[in-house]
Amino acid sequence: MCIFASLIRKVMQFKDIVGQQDIADRLAAAIDSGRVSHAQMLLGDLSVGMPMALAYMQYLCCTDRRHVDGHADSCGQCPSCKKISQLQHPDLHLVFPNPPNGSASVSCADYQVQYRDFLLEKRAAGSLEEWHAFVGTDVKTSLIRERDAAHIVEVLSLKPYEGGWRMLVIWKPTTLNAAAANELLKTLEEPMPQTLILMVDDTDEGLLPTIKSRVQTVKLLPVAAGRSAEDTSLFAPLIVGWLRMLFKLKMKELAAQVDKLAALNRQQQKQMLAYASSLVRDCFLCSAAGLPCNLGSGDEKFDAQFPKMITVNNIESIESALDEALFAIERNANAKIAFMELSFRMSKALKKR
Numbered sequence: 001m002c003i004f005a006s007l008i009r010k011v012m013q014f015k016d017i018v019g020q021q022d023i024a025d026r027l028a029a030a031i032d033s034g035r036v037s038h039a040q041m042l043l044g045d046l047s048v049g050m051p052m053a054l055a056y057m058q059y060l061c062c063t064d065r066r067h068v069d070g071h072a073d074s075c076g077q078c079p080s081c082k083k084i085s086q087l088q089h090p091d092l093h094l095v096f097p098n099p100p101n102g103s104a105s106v107s108c109a110d111y112q113v114q115y116r117d118f119l120l121e122k123r124a125a126g127s128l129e130e131w132h133a134f135v136g137t138d139v140k141t142s143l144i145r146e147r148d149a150a151h152i153v154e155v156l157s158l159k160p161y162e163g164g165w166r167m168l169v170i171w172k173p174t175t176l177n178a179a180a181a182n183e184l185l186k187t188l189e190e191p192m193p194q195t196l197i198l199m200v201d202d203t204d205e206g207l208l209p210t211i212k213s214r215v216q217t218v219k220l221l222p223v224a225a226g227r228s229a230e231d232t233s234l235f236a237p238l239i240v241g242w243l244r245m246l247f248k249l250k251m252k253e254l255a256a257q258v259d260k261l262a263a264l265n266r267q268q269q270k271q272m273l274a275y276a277s278s279l280v281r282d283c284f285l286c287s288a289a290g291l292p293c294n295l296g297s298g299d300e301k302f303d304a305q306f307p308k309m310i311t312v313n314n315i316e317s318i319e320s321a322l323d324e325a326l327f328a329i330e331r332n333a334n335a336k337i338a339f340m341e342l343s344f345r346m347s348k349a350l351k352k353r
């Protein structure tokens, strides 16, 4: 287990996924009303598809589902939520393209540990290229093969350990080879009860029409409309400005920056905090790896030094301060107080690097 992955490992909930609230609401509503389609395809950017699949299954299994501000989410705290967010739920199975590795007998079963580490490290948002780099293969086209299909049949025939759902995620099903696709088809035709198969891909081109027709497709919102545009145009300057004032400990300017954050609407504040959280994680990973992390603040000293202030000693307290601010905002707490409290906690944590 990569030490960094274990440190930044965080419960995956709908609220952590920026710009896909409508989709999350729809998926949760289907679960709430007991209309879970046994095979679904989350089609859209891979940086969103897998986080959504995990948040969806976490909600499915959560024993204390919540509804806040009209949005449903898992609790993030119950034993089931924790097991899924740590990818250790015994009924959660993962299938993904894997390189042949010079041996015909290799399947995704042999890469489970690496793949789970990859998901944790990338917060489930990694690309196929990043997976190849992670597993250290120079193979450009890894596949899901017959042996992987046999693995699917095997894990889906098991009785659920926890007595609930059998859950299978197939990441990049468009890499299924013909034999594996045909094998999978049988499983899709005769699903066992309490089975959920989620496919996650950024395209459905090349997927057998017979598979497509047996799978309910959920189209994710384009990332550009949800995340990137808002992150860069609205949140990035605000957050970076706020972090800069924390860094400089200029309290008067910090208060002015807090006012700007408090002036956003609740939804924007939630997205802003999710963005801040991902920025802090980027800083931590970059500084841990000794890589530069360009925050683009226009302040060279800040850009160079701030990432180094996020270390193993304070990442967890920073993350929990951000989480608790989000919790407060979701419950309609006074935004100014919530952001001021967050600022104090962050500045205290930054001193403990």
Ligand SMILES: [Zn+2]
Pocket (backbone or CB within 6 Å): 061, 062, 063, 064, 065, 074, 075, 076, 077, 078, 079, 080, 081
């Ligand atoms: Zn829960």
